[in-house]
Amino acid sequence: MNGLGYKLLGGVCAFAFAQPALAQDSGPDQAAAERSASGPVSTSDIVVTALRRSERLQDVPVSVTALGSAALSQQRLQQVSDLAGSVPNLQASTVAGDGLPIFSLRGVSMSDFSFNQQGPVATYFDEVYKGSFPLLGLGMFDLERVEVLRGPQGTLYGKNTTGGAINFISKRPGHDSEAYLKLGYGNYNRYDADGAVQAGLGDTLAARIAFTFSRADGWFKNLMPGRPDGSAVRQYGVRASLLFEPNDKLDFILRLTTSLQNPIEYGVLGEPVGSLGIGNGVYEMFGASSYFRTGLGRREMEADNIGRHRHRTYGASLTGNWHVADALTVTSVTSYDYGRLRVIDEADGTPLRVLEADLKGRGKQLSQDLRLSSDFDGPFNFIFGAYYNIEKLWNETSAGFYSDIDVNGDGALTWEDCVDSGFAVSCIYRNNYKQVRKSAAVYTDMNYKLSDRLILRGGIRYTQDRGKVVGYRAQIEGPDGVPIVNTIPGDDPFDFDASTSARFKKGTVTGKVGVDFKTADNDLIYASFSRGYRANAFNAQAYFSPAELNVAEPETVNAYELGFKSQFLDRAVTFNGAAFYYDYRDQQAISVNSVTHIQTLINIPKSRILGAEFELTVHPVQALRINVGVGILDTKIKEGSLNGTSLRGNQLPNAPKLSASAGFDWDIVETGGGKLSWGVNGSFTSKQYFDLFNTERTAQKGYALVNSQLSYRFADDRYGVSLWGKNIFNKYYARYSLDLSGNGFDYTHLADPRTYGISFDAKF
Template identity: 35%
Template sequence: MTRSTSDALLLPSLIIVAALSASFSFHANAQNSSTSPPVEEVIVTAQKRDQRLQDVPISETVLSEDALRNAKIDSGTEIARQTPNLRVSVLGNESQPKFSMRGISTAEFNLNAISPTGVFYDEVYIGASYLGGAQIFDIERIEVLRGPQGTLFGKNTTAGAINFISKAPQFEREGYLTLGSGTYDYREIKGVAELPLIDDKLSARLAFSSASSDGYIENVNPQQPDVSDIDRQAGRLSLGYKDEAMDVTLRIFKNKSDPQAIGAINTGTGPGGTNGAGTNPRTNPYTGQPLDNDQVATDRGGKIRVRGDGGYLTINRDLGAVTLTSITSYLDGSFLNEVDADGTFQNVLHIDFIAENREISQDLRLSSNDGQAFNWIAGLYYFKDDVDVNTVYRIFEPFPGGVVLDQNYTQHRTSYAAYADGSYDLNEDYTIYAGLRYTDDEGRIEDFQVNPTIPPQNEVSYDDAEPTGRLGIQKRLQNHDVMFYAQYAYGYRSSAINGGALTSANELTVADPEKLNAYELGAKSQWLDRKVTLNGSLFYYDFSDQQFLNVAGIGQQQLVNAGESSVMGLELETIYRPTANLQISAGLGLLDSEYEDLNLNGEDLSGNELIEAPEHTFNIAVDYSRHLGELGSLRFHADATNIAEQHFSATNAPEYEIDDFWDLGARISFLSQSETFEVAFYGKNLTENDTPTGLQIDPSSMTRFTTVPYPRRFGIELTVWF
């Protein structure tokens, strides 16, 4: 999309939003004399307090427990199916998603890397992407916050924040058990049981989830297992205590994942699709015939081992005029991914990624309780993580000149912050809001060495200090069913150290912090007696010093800053409930991105589109229920997602480009009249989409490495509530 095309799109979008808002005002005012039917409000905590979604000046998608179940969303990699301008790429497995939001992403896959999209579980920041990947069970909702969230959520939320909110103890006896089976011998069991220990005082809630399957992609090598299987288990014990002045929730979790690697569909970039060893990865070595899209021929299965455990303690103490909140966390985990990066029977490029992480954090804040014109939050924050990394590269190992590079180091990061955020109602119609956070980030790598190329190095470190914040104004129409907002926000992502240096100590460099100036106009509205919800936002980003991994070849991984970039975009989300039995929801995201100043490998890439920034994302879902009298009810769900073509390299070269695609899912269920059991049938990826979800090219081995989604599959579930 060219700049002129974007202008042509955004100007009509402004006119449409303004016209619709005027229409909303007319309809809402006309209906003031009638009684609106009860509407279930969506309550969110995007501003660290319970608020109606329609009152929050943030472009936000909320996926409820019902939405997750109906769409059969089982992992963090799938939430983009229902979220405009959110993309997920995968180079490892489903427990290690890499998010891109509004075109802001990172190409870095080193084990010490951090994402510009902050991932939170129950308000706890997760630095290592794999530590929370298996925890999507017994979830109350997922909140996707687009745009810089540096004031209340902290550093490394330049693109936005994703907050997974698990169910806290309900202080009543309840539970359910779900058994599932599907194609490729898919088996699943998950459940919840809550037992009050002291009535209305103390309760324990235990939730668990386990799933396994055969490999979805066949390895034609009989000595190796099939790949792209599922093997994950997780459990969470939540203890809740409450009295008149205080509530406490302790969550203790443990998860593990032991699949083979996601099947990589590799191609050679040399003549006739050959790699650096003269082998075509897409040829069956036994028959000489081309491999199907659901087949690979590799000399290793690509074992993955993920372990994670830890706990979060949340305390809220009512002090009268204010509430004191303390959130304390500890997480520990390990990661192993044995990658067959060349995708052949030969050891052209094998990589073993190994890491151990420890993370602790403390958030301590005060928030006002009076509910008057002025509301505020102020707090202090501390975060520390340590990661031990061991990465082994086996490059043309059995060939003359082959080499094994064994990389080891330890990275320490600490972050201190103080923040305040508040809003003031000027009158019934206008509210101004502002926030400011000051963060001090320190990081260092110790004992860095690569055997045999880089001897032990001295400490490499950084020390950043940066304010972030926001300033905005809200305008409500008299009926309060329509709200406009305009805001400026500043986001920042701390410095990063190149954990991919392999052949020279000069590669052990520090990339400068990313900085983002974001300008946004938005509208949230409900009309036609609140049967229609329509929310939209327009934004412009001035993005500087994007941290960028430039892979010039094995041994030539450079972590650099990408100069200047700009992004313009639009999001529209709507929910239409014409009857109590039917709901239609849809979302549209548009992006126009451009590198305004970028030079890599002596090439001027200014004018190219940003990586992982498709020009459009579109999603739609339909939910319909039909009552069957005393028997119960049938429920139907269908959803579809369309993503435009996108680039995985700033060069925008064709070999780094993936096509647009459609993804469809459906579910039909029978719910008993007493709502004690449900039987459901579902299908996922009904279009048999095999468009890559991750892409990387290694010039040294002349290999194009891509991962693909799970194929079309079907399943049945039985859920019993007790």
């Protein structure tokens, strides 16, 4: 159950730092890209594949930020959620933990965090779409680069999305023998190890094996005797890649991955609201006391039911390229993924059992992307493709409310306590179901060069999405696990094997048109219109009535964008920017009827988003690199209501009006013995809301962060040592917060405190 689901059931019971210029890619431009990731190379040398072609970043007519392996290492971006501090107008909520962020890009986000939902910002690992939480394993290791595309993705990418796409691209196996190992130690008894080994296995085969391992004690101190501290780290990931090149026309890469996250769960800050404390006076009705969180520090809790988060994933993908002619290439990406996820959420962070949840999910998916690309010398080029994805999920969610109260005073916690309370206290609400989603699409992306400076671009995509939920059942149980009543389907309240189903089918056309112009100085100016959509969704928060098991309509975004990419002073300065306007329709959200308590997944009819990003990179001298970034957003809901309350005029959640950043990397001293470098980056994020109601009490005020790293590399570049610190001034801020005042508290996920450490690396 997500935080919003807690709120609904509770009512029944009572900048980001911008660094665009570090990326790399395989293929003919690989050498230049590798140089750009390791040293001060002009952004004209950066190669990305944002549009499914290898292109210079400065030639790509879309708003994209690319982070190469050096930038990822220098900024210690280890979790996917860390990207929010490095990409303009990208935010991440961590309602399910740091390893499972909910992204918001240019203000496009989602408010239903159920395991079955697929977010509006798509995540890809080596071109494989991974949408649902159980399938999202560790991916931030041994990467060539990360590319973040802003704006609707309605043509080239596997899934239609309204917000954008984030692409994680791992290092390609090569025939040269190489290896590296990086070891680190930090506060909170943190241990890190990352490495890779690569070798040629003959003229046609090459292999690469990479791994990551991290372990740390929890920083959220638990003062409950015998119970562990929260927000620990315990994870590893392994990726094996095999390259097969039988001739100069064919190449295949097989990638096999697995990961495990098994830490003590994230700590939750339960902040009392009002004078009745956490429990909202309910315990007093039965001769006990609510909880007031007295005598605790702001990163301390007394949680009795904190346990382990467990997330296991497996994946296999095969990418093949066949150069059928000098200017025609067929690309195939085939993948299979499997994942299991369990989250035990100690939602109140107290010795009481006011609100607790147990979320379980497992899923598997099979996908196929097949496309034909041209690279003609003439004015016209194209990509034609077809895509198919099938995803199968099983989910079970339970939420217990006041499950430690002996309502009838008989000395035992049983199903009778729930019944005697009128199904309000000492009850557990549970549902489970199977979901199947299928998506099939055909698409094309084309460009026509009218002159050496002017290019027309266009693309269109037809997608058919199908989905069904089967075996859906919801029950109310006692604290002893005994089922009391079947609420869904509910035809026979005592037939606990009964279930129901729902399904949808929708065909949609999306696309993009645009024009880009190269000036006499080789700067790029582009304009585009694009349309993206997010498919129908099932309501996984159905607990009381079959009427709740509804299907929301798709979201759509019509996006208008004007951007530029420029370089001057002999390419020492790169200045890129974009301005945009979004017409955002039918955003999906949960709504609850205040009288019947029936909750459904609805659509908010209309919102609008205005904004811009600017990224500046300056190399005044070879030894110094300066980066500045700014993100600006102005969001507004124009039509819509939720739970009977008008949202008109409210801001969208996770959409701060201003994010700004500045940083530098300075090679202080370079001698025959080695090189000493220092890097600092700071960011500011203005006030943001975490819900559609714009609840002031749970909003995060503006805050600033500062990170730094001091490194020394020996002359042969084989060995290095670094001292690093993140959140150096120990800023206290929330990544997510929710109003649960119906239960007497606000539910808050805190961001990491100050962390620091030392790392050593060696290349072989």
